[in-house]
Amino acid sequence: xxxxxxxRKAETVAVELGLSSxxxxxxxxxxxxxxAPALVQTGMHAIDGARYLRRTGWxxxxxxxxxxxxxxxxxxxxxxxxxxxxxxxxxxxxYEDAVCxxxxxxxxxxSPVIVRDRLAEIEVRYGPEHLVTRFIRRARPQIIDAxxxxxxxxxxxxx
Ligand SMILES: [Fe+2]
Numbered sequence: 001x002x003x004x005x006x007x008r009k010a011e012t013v014a015v016e017l018g019l020s021s022x023x024x025x026x027x028x029x030x031x032x033x034x035x036a037p038a039l040v041q042t043g044m045h046a047i048d049g050a051r052y053l054r055r056t057g058w059x060x061x062x063x064x065x066x067x068x069x070x071x072x073x074x075x076x077x078x079x080x081x082x083x084x085x086x087x088x089x090x091x092x093x094x095y096e097d098a099v100c101x102x103x104x105x106x107x108x109x110x111s112p113v114i115v116r117d118r119l120a121e122i123e124v125r126y127g128p129e130h131l132v133t134r135f136i137r138r139a140r141p142q143i144i145d146a147x148x149x150x151x152x153x154x155x156x157x158x159x
Pocket of ligand 1: 031032045069070
């Protein structure tokens with residue numbers, strides 16, 4: 001499963017990069033919780049997940065990572081929900097990048113994938129006209145940059 005593989009990858013990446021594995025791990029295990037039908041409010045899973053986590057008292061650092069995961073700001077703009085996302089602080093770049101890396105190098109079935117294949121798969125899954133496809137095309141350079149930055153940080157940390 002995607003979510004558990006992303007969560008496990010986060011725990012490894014956190015150790016490699018000297019980040020808090022409690023915070024990064026929790027954010028990654030929870031990043032797609034907003035897809036749960038009972039939690040849908042705005043219809044954008046990053047915001048709906050963050051709202052739920054804030055409501056139930058999770059650490060704001062985790063809430064902010066879920067809210068902003070994987071270039072959520074661009075999806076919020078596509079959906080006319082940027083003002084809703086503005087309720088959540090942007091996480092520190094190293095954490096935001098790390099969530100994006102774990103999410104975007106893990107396929108829907110939990111297997112490791114390269115980021116370009118992940119982006120292509122999302123486009124195919126949603127189809128050419130879908131809002132998510134428009135979003136992912138806009139987000140592509142930023143998502144790839146985030147993955148590259150994390151790879152560079154991991155290489156530097158292991159050198
Ligand atoms: Fe997500």
